[in-house]
Amino acid sequence: xxxxxxxxxxxxxxxxxxxxAAVPVTRSQQITLGVASAIVLGLxxxxxxxxxxxxxxxxxxxxxxxxxxxxxxxxxxxxxxxGTPPAAAEIAAVRDEDLPVxxxxxxxxxxxxxxxxxxxxxxxxxxxxxxxxxxxLLEEDDAETRAATEAISLPPGFRVTLVPPSRPRTKPKAxxxxxxxxxxxxLVIYDAEDRPEPDQLRKTVAAFAKAEPDVVCIQCRxxxxxxxxxxLTRLFTAEYSAWFDLALPGLSALNxxxxxxxxxxxxxxxxLRGLYGWDAFNVTEDCDLGIRIQRAGxxxxxxxxxxxxxxxxxIRFWIPQRSRWFKGYIQTxxxxxxxxxxxxxxxxxxxxxxxQMVIGGGVFAALLNPLFWAMAVLxxxxxxEALTSLFPGAVFALAFLxxxxxxxxxxxxxxxxxxxxxxxxxxxxxxxxxxxxLLMSYSAWRAFFQFFGDPFRWEKTxxxxxxxxxxx
Amino acid sequence: MTKxxxxxxxxxxFRWVLGSVLAAAYFAAGLWLNIEPSHEAAVRDGICRQLxxxxxxxRQGMVSSGWWGPLSTLVSLPFVFLASGCSFSIGPLAAxxxxxxxxxxxxxxxxxxxxxxxxxxxxxxxxxxxxLFASECWKGTGTPILSCFVLLATYSxxxxxxxxxxxxxxxxxxxxxxxxxxxxxxxxxxxAAWICFAVAEFRRKGGAERSAxxxxxxxxxxxxxxxxxxxxxxxMGDALYFLRSLFPRVCRPEPVVTAVADWVLMAGGxxxxxxxxxxxxxxxxxxxxxxxxxxxxxxxxANAGLAARTGMLWDTAFWVAILQTLAFLMVGRWLAARSxxxxxxxxxxxxxxxxxxVLLMTRGPEAACDLTGGGAGQSAxxxxxxxxxxxxxxxxxxxxxxxxxxxxxxxxxxFGLLRIAPKGVxxxxxxxxxDKAARDYYGQSLFILVHxxxxxxxxxxxxxxxxxxxxxxxxxxxxxEDWGEWRLFxxxxxxxxxxx
Numbered sequence: 001x002x003x004x005x006x007x008x009x010x011x012x013x014x015x016x017x018x019x020x021a022a023v024p025v026t027r028s029q030q031i032t033l034g035v036a037s038a039i040v041l042g043l044x045x046x047x048x049x050x051x052x053x054x055x056x057x058x059x060x061x062x063x064x065x066x067x068x069x070x071x072x073x074x075x076x077x078x079x080x081x082x083g084t085p086p087a088a089a090e091i092a093a094v095r096d097e098d099l100p101v102x103x104x105x106x107x108x109x110x111x112x113x114x115x116x117x118x119x120x121x122x123x124x125x126x127x128x129x130x131x132x133x134x135x136x137l138l139e140e141d142d143a144e145t146r147a148a149t150e151a152i153s154l155p156p157g158f159r160v161t162l163v164p165p166s167r168p169r170t171k172p173k174a175x176x177x178x179x180x181x182x183x184x185x186x187l188v189i190y191d192a193e194d195r196p197e198p199d200q201l202r203k204t205v206a207a208f209a210k211a212e213p214d215v216v217c218i219q220c221r222x223x224x225x226x227x228x229x230x231x232l233t234r235l236f237t238a239e240y241s242a243w244f245d246l247a248l249p250g251l252s253a254l255n256x257x258x259x260x261x262x263x264x265x266x267x268x269x270x271x272l273r274g275l276y277g278w279d280a281f282n283v284t285e286d287c288d289l290g291i292r293i294q295r296a297g298x299x300x301x302x303x304x305x306x307x308x309x310x311x312x313x314x315i316r317f318w319i320p321q322r323s324r325w326f327k328g329y330i331q332t333x334x335x336x337x338x339x340x341x342x343x344x345x346x347x348x349x350x351x352x353x354x355x356q357m358v359i360g361g362g363v364f365a366a367l368l369n370p371l372f373w374a375m376a377v378l379x380x381x382x383x384x385e386a387l388t389s390l391f392p393g394a395v396f397a398l399a400f401l402x403x404x405x406x407x408x409x410x411x412x413x414x415x416x417x418x419x420x421x422x423x424x425x426x427x428x429x430x431x432x433x434x435x436x437x438l439l440m441s442y443s444a445w446r447a448f449f450q451f452f453g454d455p456f457r458w459e460k461t462x463x464x465x466x467x468x469x470x471x472x
Numbered sequence: 473m474t475k476x477x478x479x480x481x482x483x484x485x486f487r488w489v490l491g492s493v494l495a496a497a498y499f500a501a502g503l504w505l506n507i508e509p510s511h512e513a514a515v516r517d518g519i520c521r522q523l524x525x526x527x528x529x530x531r532q533g534m535v536s537s538g539w540w541g542p543l544s545t546l547v548s549l550p551f552v553f554l555a556s557g558c559s560f561s562i563g564p565l566a567a568x569x570x571x572x573x574x575x576x577x578x579x580x581x582x583x584x585x586x587x588x589x590x591x592x593x594x595x596x597x598x599x600x601x602x603x604l605f606a607s608e609c610w611k612g613t614g615t616p617i618l619s620c621f622v623l624l625a626t627y628s629x630x631x632x633x634x635x636x637x638x639x640x641x642x643x644x645x646x647x648x649x650x651x652x653x654x655x656x657x658x659x660x661x662x663x664a665a666w667i668c669f670a671v672a673e674f675r676r677k678g679g680a681e682r683s684a685x686x687x688x689x690x691x692x693x694x695x696x697x698x699x700x701x702x703x704x705x706x707x708m709g710d711a712l713y714f715l716r717s718l719f720p721r722v723c724r725p726e727p728v729v730t731a732v733a734d735w736v737l738m739a740g741g742x743x744x745x746x747x748x749x750x751x752x753x754x755x756x757x758x759x760x761x762x763x764x765x766x767x768x769x770x771x772x773x774a775n776a777g778l779a780a781r782t783g784m785l786w787d788t789a790f791w792v793a794i795l796q797t798l799a800f801l802m803v804g805r806w807l808a809a810r811s812x813x814x815x816x817x818x819x820x821x822x823x824x825x826x827x828x829x830v831l832l833m834t835r836g837p838e839a840a841c842d843l844t845g846g847g848a849g850q851s852a853x854x855x856x857x858x859x860x861x862x863x864x865x866x867x868x869x870x871x872x873x874x875x876x877x878x879x880x881x882x883x884x885x886x887f888g889l890l891r892i893a894p895k896g897v898x899x900x901x902x903x904x905x906x907d908k909a910a911r912d913y914y915g916q917s918l919f920i921l922v923h924x925x926x927x928x929x930x931x932x933x934x935x936x937x938x939x940x941x942x943x944x945x946x947x948x949x950x951x952x953e954d955w956g957e958w959r960l961f962x963x964x965x966x967x968x969x970x971x972x
Contacts, residue, residue: 078639380706393524394553396531401546404699412692419688420638424680427687 009163009176012276018338019292021282021331024455026338056390059368060398066365067406069357073250074413082249085304086206091199094206096128102201103184103269106192107137107174112148113464114192121195123155126202132157133183137174141165168456172278172285179269179277188266189286193463195225195308196264203305204266216271216298217290220264221245224311227426232318233311238430240311241417252302256354257294257347259287259332264307271298282335283458284328291336291355295346313465319443320459326447329363331455366444369437376403407434487577494600495573502565502610511888512544513564513612518887519545520552520563522900528707529900533887535703536902538714539786539931540884541655542700543621544614547571561891564612572609572616575623576600579800582627586761586808595807598829599800608793615790618658619797621650622772625665626798630764632689633672641688644669649692653700656718657790660778664771666690668764708903717931743792743799744773746828750802762805769798786927803828857889864921864955865897871952871962872917879919879960880904883932886921889958904934906947910965918963919952926957 013020025033044051076082106118115136122134136154138145140162149160161181163174175189186204190196204218211218221244227237244261251258265286275292278285293300312318336343336355344352379387391399414430450457509517522530523545534542544567551570552563576596583592599605608615625647632640644665652662669689673682705711747769754763772795779785807825868877880901881890890898901909901920909918922942923929938946942959945951949961 388526391526393526394549396526397523397546397549408692408695415688415691416638416642419641419684422681424678424684427684431687431691 007177007180009173009180009277010280011176012279013281015276019276019335020279021288021335021455022279024331024451025334029334029338053390053392056399057392057395059372060391060395060402062361062364062368063372063402063406064398066357066361067402067409069361070247070413071409073254074246074416075250076253077246077250079253082253082302085203086210090210091202091206094202094209099128099131099202099205100185101131101133101183102127102205103133103135103178103182103187105135105137105175105178105182105187105189107171107178107189108145108192109139109142109171109174109460110145111192111463112144115145115148116152118190118192118194119152119154119158122158122190124198125196125200126198129155129157134158135161135178135181137161137163137178139163139165139169139174168281168458170280170283170285170456170458172282173280175285176277176280179272182269184269186266187269187272189263190307191263191309191463193310194263196220197305197307200264200305200307201266203303207301207303208266208268211301212299214297214299215301216268217260217293217300218266218303219248219258219260219290219300220266220303220305220307221248222261222264222309223306223421225308226311226313227423229311229313231429231432232315233313234426234429235414235432235436236311236318237421237423237426238414238418238433239436241421241423242413243417245417245420246413249302249304251354251358252300254354255299255351257351257358258290258300258302259284259329259358260290260300262286263309265289265300279335281456282328282331283324283456284332287328287359288332288335291332291359294351295336295343297346310463310465312461314462315439317462317465319439319446321461322440322443323447323450324459324461326363326366326444327451327455329359330447330451333360333363363444363447366437366441367448370441370445372399372403410437487581491573491577494576495570498569498572498606498609499566501606502569502612505610507607507610509561509565510611510613511885512614513561513568514888514891515540515884516545516548516564516612516614516887517552517561518891519884520549521556521891522887523549524553524556527900529887529902531707532902533884535700536708536713536933537717537884537931538656538659539717539784539928541614541653543650543653543655544617546653547617561612565610568609568612568614568616571620572600572605575605575616575620575797578620578623578627579797579804582623582801583804583808585631586805587811588804588808589811591807591811592804595800595804595825595829599797602796602800604789605793605796608789613787613790614654615793618651618654618790619794621647621654622658622661622768622794623647623797623801625651626765626768626801629665629669629672629768630761632669633760633764638688641685645689645692649696652693653696656715657779657784658772658775658794661768661772661775662693664775665768666693668767668771672760713903713933716933717936743769743795746799746802747773750806753806757809759809762802762809765798765802765805769795769802772798784931799828857891860955861889861898864960867953868897868917868919868960876916877919878909878913878916879921880909881921882934883923883929885923885929885932885957902933904937906963909963914965918965920946920949920961920963921955921958922961924957924959929957 008014010022013022017023040051104122106122108114108118118136122132125132134157136149136158138149138160146160146162154160161178163177166173179187186201186208188201188204200220204220207218208215223240223244224233224237226233228234248258248261275289275296277289279288282288290300312321336359343355347355375387375390378384388396411431411433414433415427418424418426418430519530519533519540522533524530533540534545544564548564548567551566555562555566576599579599580592580596583595588595605616605619625644628640628644628647631637632644648662648665651658651665666689670686673685673689676682700714701711704713708714710716747766750762750766751770754760754766772791776785776791776795779791785791803825864879868879869875877897878899879897880899882901882904884902886900886902890900904920922934923932925932925935925942929935934941941949945961948964950964952960952962954960
């Protein structure tokens with residue numbers, strides 16, 4: 001067991017409070033949002049039809065931008081810089097004795113059933129055991145997982161770090177403690193149910209060696225080992241394949257801001273400490289860290305190595321997980337938009353726009369979609385003429401483009417993502433993505449309301465359902 | 473078989489700049505040479521303007537005819553929007569110029585991927601200045617737009633079969649989908665491309681992979697067709713409205729042998745020879761990347777023959793320009809395959825390439841550019857339209873002796889005719905209905921203006937809804953007068969209409 005005395009998991013919120021979501025909405029943001037809302041409300045009372053029309057026009061322009069943006073990301077996902085791994089010869093050239101110590105952080109909470117699988121997966125990593133520094137980050141009051149850990153003999157290089165109970169009770173807080181105690185030159189986060197490809201650490205070492213000096217993080221691709229469990233996991237897989245195999249590599253190729261995925265992000269430990277680790281108050285601390293890396297002048301790259309995770313297979317667990325992600329995106333957006341001009345200065349215009357499209361745009365689209373779907377359905381079925389007048393001339397043409405070409409483009413990206421992953425049988429299921437978007441929009445609205453009511457609530461995703469199902 | 477090469481993104485900016493310069497050059501040349509925009513450009517411009525104005529006629533114009541596919545309208549729309557203050561049909565001209573440049577750029581890029589050296593610039597330049605293709609760009613027709621997508625689909629299909637890279641599969645799918653959205657003219661060709669693709673897949677093993685590949689390759693095209701059907705149902709109230717003109721009586725079918733033979737001898741003979749030789753050579757060399765363009769060129773010739781046979785070959789220049797594009801591709805492939813050879817190979821290649829270029833540029837219909845346009849931003853045709861409309865308005869007003877008069881200008885040609893006409897007497901009518909007109913304009917003097925059913929005008933809904941209307945008139949109509957290609961009828965409002 002490690003002693004955690006002296007560790008400060010909330011360092012970021014103390015030293016750089018302007019970068020932390022500890023205060024979800026600052027006073028100046030409250031005033032700005034309040035004034036803007038009052039103006040819109042006033043205009044809506046005075047000229048309701050005009051405001052509705054303006055809203056439709058702006059939303060349509062946003063949809064057009066979002067569609068072309070996603071298509072551009074897909075196009076660039078096949079170009080250089082999109083995450084080509086180092087060549088086999090480059091990986092083989094690194095001798096075992098030259099490999100640095102590699103820290104692996106595995107935060108766990110109530111995941112007793114995953115411990116054995118996790119240890120087995122990490123043991124399979126092709127890396128000298130004496131150069132592995134694996135920390136299982138357990139909550140002190142999680143007796144179940146602690147007992148499961150004590151019940152098996154941990155291989156050499158593994159250790160348990162107990163996280164004392166305190167608020168906020170989040171994964172990043174545990175990770176910060178692990179970061180303080182890490183011994184490796186490089187550091188990676190894995191979740192308890194993860195199964196990284198065995199050569200991932202070697203590939204990463206080789207990738208860091210040949211990367212530009214400003215690269216401090218390498219994000220590997222994530223996908224699922226239970227894609228065919230049910231229809232939800234099939235759709236989830238289609239979405240992940242499109243996101244990690246098309247969109248993020250495209251972002252990497254365009255040198256845009258990359259919102260890190262929850263796991264398999266590899267860091268240069270010293271640089272990560274310099275950034276004060278993760279924000280313990282942000283429920284998508286990975287996404288936030290991805291932006292901070294860019295704002296600090298560093299870069300993230302994608303790498304073509306996959307970590308296999310468990311796809312959430314029940315809607316009642318999937319919705320809280322997705323709500324947490326959306327809520328985290330809202331937190332991240334508001335944190336970084338506290339001073340938009342500083343952000344613009346630090347990121348430059350192109351990356352600033354990437355941030356708007358990926359972080360702000362992702363949430364905004366999910367919130368907005370139900371409204372426009374409802375209008376489309378009403379128009380199709382009831383031919384309400386009033387709706388037509390909301391879409392004047394050019395806006396009608398653009399909305400037409402978004403409705404038919406834009407939505408199709410997003411479905412097709414899921415199809416292509418599955419195809420690229422060689423999930424031949426899942427390709428046809430990707431056609432059902434619109435049903436999945438309904439769940440996403442529901443989660444987005446849930447997250448939106450939760451953000452104002454309970455911003456730091458961490459809705460833990462239930463893992464191990466696949467193993468349980470397999471056993472039964 | 474050449475080695476697959478990845479696209480060099482470092483030169484993306486360079487290619488964009490070059491493409492923009494070429495597009496600007498096409499556009500500027502069209503304006504500088506004072507070329508009359510095509511009738512098609514004027515109609516497209518009219519549809520776009522109606523769409524931008526939020527008029528139902530614009531929406532109907534976009535989807536209601538298989539012969540005026542939505543692709544060219546949609547790609548022209550942003551340009552028409554930007555040039556909405558201009559009375560000239562500048563939007564379609566700009567769209568054609570941009571897609572003309574894109575076609576040239578795509579040809580050049582394909583040659584680069586095939587391992588061609590710097591000579592590819594010369595070959596692409598020869599294609600760019602090819603009078604027929606250039607004139608299509610200058611006149612603002614939809615030909616450069618469709619050429620671009622036909623070229624993309626053809627190359628991508630060959631590349632997919634040869635290398636099985638997913639991006640080629642996606643480009644093939646998008647290329648054929650866009651071509652399908654271009655109209656019914658090339659529908660048989662799209663079908664042939666899909667069959668070619670499916671046959672190639674069925675020759676491979678792997679059931680699940682095959683069905684996945686078919687979904688990825690065919691989905692966009694099938695989706696486009698489904699959306700077209702849906703929009704017809706939503707806007708026209710009849711899901712198959714755009715297909716109703718497929719076999720109207722107004723067409724004059726020709727015996728198939730005569731039609732194909734005439735057409736081949738007139739325009740496509742050389743291309744047929746190139747395609748045939750390309751096919752033989754590809755079988756000999758087992759080179760699918762060369763076989764596919766040859767097959768697709770032959771399919772295009774067959775498509776044109778079918779159009780001629782059914783009396784639907786409106787515009788020879790359209791077919792020849794697209795065929796020339798594929799011919800330039802095929803000869804480029806042959807040259808690329810020989811580029812690795814020594815001086816002897818080049819000694820043969822250069823004269824052959826020169827001869828091919830000359831033959832491709834000189835065979836086929838003349839690049840018919842009307843140089844009578846220009847002057848104060850208005851073309852000769854538009855000046856004629858304005859003058860004719862003024863005379864027509866004067867005529868109907870004098871006939872009725874009152875202000876309450878309406879003239880329904882039927883069919884797509886009405887978009888061109890009324891593109892810049894003031895509102896008032898004239899009403900666009902794409903889906904004309906006598907009863908509805910009598911109800912909506914009860915008590916007014918009503919006329920309809922019907923275009924002679926020649927070419928695409930014969931496919932307008934008026935001609936398949938009211939057979940022989942041009943010759944015999946419609947229900948409750950009285951012949952009034954001929955106005956060039958148009959015929960004016962007066963609608964006699966019966967008691968039945970008044971009761972409603």
